[in-house]
Amino acid sequence: MDNNRDTRQTTKLQQPDLKIPVSGQDSAYQQHSQLIKTQLNPSSSVISKSKEESLIRYNHITYLLYVLSYFTAGLLWIVPIIMNYARRGQADYTWLSTHFDWQIKTFWYSIIFGAIGIVMAVIGLGGLGLGVFADSSNVALGSTGLAALGGLIFLFAFIWHIYRIVKGWIALTDKRPVP
Structure with missing residues (x-):
């Protein structure tokens, strides 16, 4: 194992001078917002x-x-x-791309969790019917538990979907990206 350290000098990144007016305006807030709008990909242009x-x-x-x-x-x-x-591609490299991704992920995860909850509830209710019909309390109890768990998963997906829509919409109204 080589214990020699790299002795090359590293250069510090230049700090922006916030005292210089940007676009003819000397507001620190607008200067900061101009710095935030820097390009993430040098080959693309800012919208x-x-x-x-x-x-x-x-x-x-x-x-x-x-x-x-x-x-x-x-x-x-x-x-x-x-x-x-x-329209997802039109927002690439902007704060709006987070909203497109947020909504797409919200949709697919809600569909997946909602479907899992519904399938579990349907299987549980079907087993409940079989358990009652066969006069088996163990099957009926297990099926009731499965149906209840499926219902809770579906309820979670429903509430989670509403939460994500509200959180995203509030961030959009404030003109900021979704975390």
Whole structure:
């Protein structure tokens, strides 16, 4: 094992001078926001303000459609997920890309957990029917437990979905990325 240390000098990153006005304005907040808008990928360009506003409105619509899907027995769920996939690439390397990813992940995890909960509840209720029909209290008790666990998983997925939509929509309204 070589105990020699690398003696090369490392250079410090230059700290931005927040006293220099950015775009003719000397507000520290606007200077900071200009620093945050630096490019993540040097080959891509930062989106224009009108494009950003368009994507913000678009995300408001998709969040609204997710909320409205609860009043359509979930039939409206497919529309916002398609909308998210359709415009996801336009928000690359911006804070808005976190909202597209957030909504897509929320959709798929809610579907998976909701389906697991429903399947468990249906199997449990089917076993409950068989247990009652066969006059077996052990089968009926186990099936009731499985149905209850499935119901709890479904309830968790439902509450988690609402929480994610509310948290994302609040972050979008505040014009900040979703963590």
